Each structure stands twice: as structure tokens, then as C-alpha cells.
Amino acid sequence: MDFDVIVVGAGIAGCVTAYRLAKAGHSVVVVERGAEVGAKNLSGGVLYCRVMDKVFPGFADQAPVERRITRNYLGFLNPDSLVGIDYHDDRLGKPVNAVSVLRAKLDPWLAEQAEAAGAVVMPGFKVDSLLSEGGKFTGIKAGDDELTAHVVVLADGINSFLARDAGLRTKEPLKHLAVGVKSVIGLPRQTIEDRFGLAGDQGAAYAIVGDCTAGAGGGGFLYTNQESISIGVVVRLDDLVGKGLSSSELHDRFVLHPQIQPLLAGGELLEYGCHLVAEGGKAMVHDLARPGLVVVGDAAGLTLNTGLTVRGMDLAAASGIAAADAIDDALQDGNFGQAAMDGYVARLDQSFAGKDMATYAKAPAFLENPRLFNDYGPLLANVLRGFYNLDGAPREHIIPVFRAALKESGLGITRLARDGLAGVKAL
Amino acid sequence: MLQLGSLPDRLAKARFETDSTSHITVNQGAAKAAKAGPLLVRICPAGVYSLQDDGSIGVLHAACLECGTCLAVAPPGVLEWHYPAGGMGVAFRQG
Numbered sequence A: 001m002d003f004d005v006i007v008v009g010a011g012i013a014g015c016v017t018a019y020r021l022a023k024a025g026h027s028v029v030v031v032e033r034g035a036e037v038g039a040k041n042l043s044g045g046v047l048y049c050r051v052m053d054k055v056f057p058g059f060a061d062q063a064p065v066e067r068r069i070t071r072n073y074l075g076f077l078n079p080d081s082l083v084g085i086d087y088h089d090d091r092l093g094k095p096v097n098a099v100s101v102l103r104a105k106l107d108p109w110l111a112e113q114a115e116a117a118g119a120v121v122m123p124g125f126k127v128d129s130l131l132s133e134g135g136k137f138t139g140i141k142a143g144d145d146e147l148t149a150h151v152v153v154l155a156d157g158i159n160s161f162l163a164r165d166a167g168l169r170t171k172e173p174l175k176h177l178a179v180g181v182k183s184v185i186g187l188p189r190q191t192i193e194d195r196f197g198l199a200g201d202q203g204a205a206y207a208i209v210g211d212c213t214a215g216a217g218g219g220g221f222l223y224t225n226q227e228s229i230s231i232g233v234v235v236r237l238d239d240l241v242g243k244g245l246s247s248s249e250l251h252d253r254f255v256l257h258p259q260i261q262p263l264l265a266g267g268e269l270l271e272y273g274c275h276l277v278a279e280g281g282k283a284m285v286h287d288l289a290r291p292g293l294v295v296v297g298d299a300a301g302l303t304l305n306t307g308l309t310v311r312g313m314d315l316a317a318a319s320g321i322a323a324a325d326a327i328d329d330a331l332q333d334g335n336f337g338q339a340a341m342d343g344y345v346a347r348l349d350q351s352f353a354g355k356d357m358a359t360y361a362k363a364p365a366f367l368e369n370p371r372l373f374n375d376y377g378p379l380l381a382n383v384l385r386g387f388y389n390l391d392g393a394p395r396e397h398i399i400p401v402f403r404a405a406l407k408e409s410g411l412g413i414t415r416l417a418r419d420g421l422a423g424v425k426a427l
Numbered sequence B: 001m002l003q004l005g006s007l008p009d010r011l012a013k014a015r016f017e018t019d020s021t022s023h024i025t026v027n028q029g030a031a032k033a034a035k036a037g038p039l040l041v042r043i044c045p046a047g048v049y050s051l052q053d054d055g056s057i058g059v060l061h062a063a064c065l066e067c068g069t070c071l072a073v074a075p076p077g078v079l080e081w082h083y084p085a086g087g088m089g090v091a092f093r094q095g
């Protein structure tokens, strides 16, 4: 046995798992295909970081994070209007609840923590396949090299070729996946703070639906970093294919939208990238343990898109904690069978990650509702226009204004009520 | 106004270590039968795929950002796609 535990993938899930196991005194190796840790990883990315404090006390003060999110903006974007709810709350920064991050900076720090705790980190190695013997997974193969361990942790992200090889996953239905296309736009720190009304290291997070995806399922995001802005779209693959849309054109449509442009004025493109996002919610999370094997993070389908927030990084960390604790138990008992590995699933279900996946189980179906992306933005804008556009005609009472806007939208009051109720149930 | 630039200009902002062998193989016969060309061209955020004059699909594997979208949407049998060798391919500086 070369190691107690082999972790495949040095993303958030893999690094958290490795750090905790190394800290508990076990021998751990993390194998990462990128030439450097973090080189392959891309996120939105707002990290809801309370869970990180459990692993690294004082996380936001030590780790290379960008800004502390104190302003959340939810917007409906139309071709020539934007209707939003702007929630600015200093309490969100004390204690810090969410931070913006850039993965090429955060992930190397996480790997350094794991290394300092005693884990071996091996970047530049792609794991090609898993080794198994008598129904138990026993190690990995990377090129001509083989490594063996009591337990293998698959933290290899959304495409997890290894989970497919192990027979845990088949091709995912397209509605369970979305592609995120993102740009990082450089801007001076002071410009960002002035433009978004932020003081010091406060940050803003925008979630936007509607015209940014041309009515396809998904949305736009805009997050402030220290000296840049992360902006992009996330589009469900079933709609991308079905509606004949182009992913890079949707990205450009949002970034260059007349309502969004002023936020980016004077900026310079620093990077353009893309990555898949898990959108299936709880339905996608299955088969997470086999003898000698557990699956964590995106590889396990652990992402929650509620429309208001995209969360995957915090769930990746929570699954890493659950896996490390279950593997610690298994190493102490010297038992790596199915029941021992199922200890991970039980711990995950008990964690906030498992509970939130259950709470928001209806969110994916709610977010499949095309009216959310097509109809509600124009409806809101038309009602508001009825108030603010004082064109000389006498004002009407809100009810007729609303009724006229509703009629124009073709939605109908019953449908509106039904969608509203579905939204409340999903969230 | 912000200038995004062409796709090749944008990609030039990230680092790439190009693998000598391509990690993407199109089965041209199957792609033609399934009319997969236009789909691959429009879904790839990096502009890796192009329609060639002879009706085949061109692949610029060096530009791939390794998201896996093409593999997820391609009709069965059209695409062989795996990650580039360890240490090769795109390296994000921001992420």
C-alpha cells in the first residue's frame, strides 16, 4: 500500500478532503492533472464560506479571497430595461458569509495547506483509470505509474471520467448540465468601489435572468473582485442545443448588453474561459460510495442553483469534510467495505449540504419554467413603466396598470399565481 | 466601450501547453450522418470546431478550454474526447 488515501483532483473538494485526512495523521496523496494546482479550475465564483471556517478557522482573513459580499443584486434583464432588487446589508460582512474568489489563486493556497499538514500534492499527473481487486477499488493508474491505497477519493470534477469508468455514472441528461462562459475584466480598485457603492473590501454579487440568455434556461452573473469583475452566463445545455443558440454569442450578448456595459466601462479583458456546471440538483446525486471509493464535490453532482445563488464550492467543501471524517473512521477500523464507505453518504446527508440538496430538490424543475426567462422581466418593466413614464396621460390605478401589463405578457393571473406558488415551494 | 476582441485574441490571454497529439477526434462519417457540424460549431465557447469546405469538421484542439460541453451534447459515436495529458492544455491565470 503506497498511501492510506489517494485523492484525485486538487479542487476545493479534493484539497479539503486531503487536508483533513493529513491533519488526522494519515498518509495522503493528491493527484492533479493541471501543471499547477488551480490551472484547470473556473468558477463564478461566490464562495459561501462559513463551511471553510470549520476547516480553516479565520478562512477569509488568511486565504487569498477577493471581496466580502455585502451587496446582492437580483435582476430581470430585458432588451432595453433592467428591473432589480438590490439588497445591501453590512451585516452580511460581519461575520463574513460569502466571499468572491478566483480559483487560480484560491486553489494553490488550499493545496499548500494540505501539504503543510503532511499531504503529498502531485500536479501534472492525469489519472487514466482506477485499479480494483475482488470488487474493491485499490488505487489509480496514471500513464505507466500505479499507486495503491486503502481508499480512493474521486474529486475530479463535473466531467468525472473516473466515476464513469467505475460504472457509477452514465451520460448525464442534458438538462442536468449547463455551460458557464466567463470573462474576467480588469478595472482599478477605486473604480469598482465607486461604481458598485462598496467600501474597502466589500463586494457585490449580481444574479440576472432574462435577455442575457435570450430566454434559454440559465442566467448571467457579475461578481466584483479586488481589481477585476467576473462576469458571464450559465446556460442549460438542453436549451442551448434545442434553441439553436451559440454559447460564446450569449456570453457577448450579456457582457455587451447596454444595461450592463456601464458597469464595465474602461475595463480590459484579462481572461475568457468556460466550464460545465451541474444543474440536476438532488436527482443527480447518486452512487457516491463503493468499497474503497468515495465521490465528492462536482464529481458527485453536488451543485445547487436556486436562481438566486449558484452554490457548488461550499457543497464541495462540505462533502470533503464528510468524506474525510468517514475515511478516518474506516482507517481506524481497518474496514473499507461498502458499509464503511456508506458512512460518507450518511455524514453527507446529515450535513448542511445534504439537507440543502433535499430542501431545494424542486428548484431544478422550477428553473425549467421558460416564463421565468422570457416573460416576467418584461411584465415587471411594463408595470413600473406605467408608474414612472409620466407621459401627460392621467395615471391609472395600479390594478388596471398591472392587468394591462399582464395582458400584454400573455401570462394570465392563474398562471402567475401557479408560478409564484411553485417558486415559493422550490425555494 | 469594452472590447472583448475575437475568440483567438481572447484565448491568447490564457496560457496553453499544446499536446502534440490531439485529445479530440471527430468521427467524420458519424458526424456527417448526424449533421453534428453546426451544433459543435455553435456550442463550443472557444471556437475549436469549424465547417470545412469539403463538408468535414475542422478541430483546432490547441484552443480547447476543456469544459466538456462538446462531449456532453455530441450525438453518440461522433466524438472521442478525453483530457489532454497531465500538465498539458489550458492553464487559467484567474479562474
Ligand SMILES: Cc1cc2nc3c(=O)[nH]c(=O)nc-3n(C[C@H](O)[C@H](O)[C@H](O)COP(=O)(O)OP(=O)(O)OC[C@H]3O[C@@H](n4cnc5c(N)ncnc54)[C@H](O)[C@@H]3O)c2cc1C
Binding pocket: A008, A009, A010, A011, A012, A013, A014, A031, A032, A033, A034, A038, A040, A041, A042, A043, A044, A045, A046, A047, A048, A125, A126, A127, A128, A155, A156, A157, A158, A161, A162, A179, A180, A181, A182, A232, A233, A234, A274, A275, A276, A277, A296, A297, A298, A299, A302, A303, A310, A311, A312, A313, A314, A316
Ligand atoms: C461559470 C460557473 C459559475 C459558478 N459559480 C459558482 C458560485 O458563484 N459559487 C459556487 O459556490 N459555485 C459556483 N460554481 C460551481 C463550482 O465552481 C463547483 O461546484 C466547484 O468548483 C466544484 O469543486 P470540485 O473540487 O468538486 O471540482 P473542481 O473544482 O472542478 O476540481 C476538480 C479537479 O480535478 C482535476 N482532475 C479532473 N480529472 C482529473 C484526472 N483524471 N486526473 C487528475 N486530476 C483530475 C481537475 O484538474 C480539477 O483540479 C460555478 C461553476 C461555473 C462553471
Ligand code: SF4
Binding pocket: B043, B044, B045, B046, B047, B048, B049, B063, B064, B065, B066, B067, B068, B069, B070, B071
Ligand atoms: S471541451 Fe469545451 S472548449 Fe474544448 S472543444 Fe469541447 S466545447 Fe470546445
